[in-house]
Amino acid sequence: MTDNWGPAPREQLRRLVTELAVVHGRVTLASGREADYYVDLRRVTLHHEAAPLIGHVLLDLLEEVGLGTQEVDAVGGLTLGADPVATALLHAAASRGQQLDAFVVRKEGKAHGLQRRIEGPDVTGRRVVAVEDTSTTGGSVLTAVEALREAGADVAGVAVIVDRGTGARERIEAEGLSYHYVYDLADLGLA
Numbered sequence: 623m624t625d626n627w628g629p630a631p632r633e634q635l636r637r638l639v640t641e642l643a644v645v646h647g648r649v650t651l652a653s654g655r656e657a658d659y660y661v662d663l664r665r666v667t668l669h670h671e672a673a674p675l676i677g678h679v680l681l682d683l684l685e686e687v688g689l690g691t692q693e694v695d696a697v698g699g700l701t702l703g704a705d706p707v708a709t710a711l712l713h714a715a716a717s718r719g720q721q722l723d724a725f726v727v728r729k730e731g732k733a734h735g736l737q738r739r740i741e742g743p744d745v746t747g748r749r750v751v752a753v754e755d756t757s758t759t760g761g762s763v764l765t766a767v768e769a770l771r772e773a774g775a776d777v778a779g780v781a782v783i784v785d786r787g788t789g790a791r792e793r794i795e796a797e798g799l800s801y802h803y804v805y806d807l808a809d810l811g812l813a
């Protein structure tokens with residue numbers, strides 16, 4: 623949608639993802655699979671213009687599906703891809719006068735200090751959404767979900783920026799979780 627002020631935030635962000643993050647070429651993915659393109663979302667989630675858009679566009683999506691700040695206490699996922707997504711949401715919510723905490727799930731527990739696997743305000747007994755920058759198999763976000771459930775959090779759903787359409791939805795829904803994404807491959811001209 624375009625109005626007198628230019629494209630809507632979702633369209634602005636879509637253009638930035640396409641311009642900044644889509645890299646063509648043979649790559650090995652986190653799952654060990656091979657692919658002909660990579661969507662390097664870190665180039666977007668850490669970008670001065672795109673990062674604030676991510677917070678607002680994803681927060682709008684969460685509100686639309688009943689997982690807004692009225693329903694959910696905190697967001698986060700497996701470090702590193704999820705981290706700037708979670709903090710963008712926190713800041714977007716704060717800019718709207720809403721409260722939303724963020725957390726970081728470590729890939730492994732920490733051996734010193736307080737030895738926490740999940741950093742940030744305690745998630746025990748709280749309703750959370752697991753987020754990711756992108757999901758291919760869903761393995762990374764489900765690792766975060768498992769850690770969150772072990773910690774006593776109530777995982778209300780999963781949300782990612784880009785869905786690669788390669789099985790994440792099926793695996794996440796099989797865990798009894800709703801799955802939401804902002805863009806699919808067709809949105810990015812990759813389908």
Ligand SMILES: O=P(O)(O)OC[C@H]1O[C@H](OP(=O)(O)OP(=O)(O)O)[C@H](O)[C@@H]1O
Pocket residue numbers: 652653700701702703704754755756757758759760761762763790
């Ligand atoms: O759905 P999956 O098959 O798990 O793949 C997606 C994951 O791959 C990327 O992370 P990566 O493992 O490269 O690590 P990073 O976040 O530390 O960069 C991405 O940020 C997701 O976390």
Ligand SMILES: O=C(O)c1cc(=O)[nH]c(=O)[nH]1
Pocket residue numbers: 650651652653659660661662663756757758759786
């Ligand atoms: O599956 C992955 O590892 C993966 C795919 C992709 O497009 N982008 C990314 O950061 N990770």
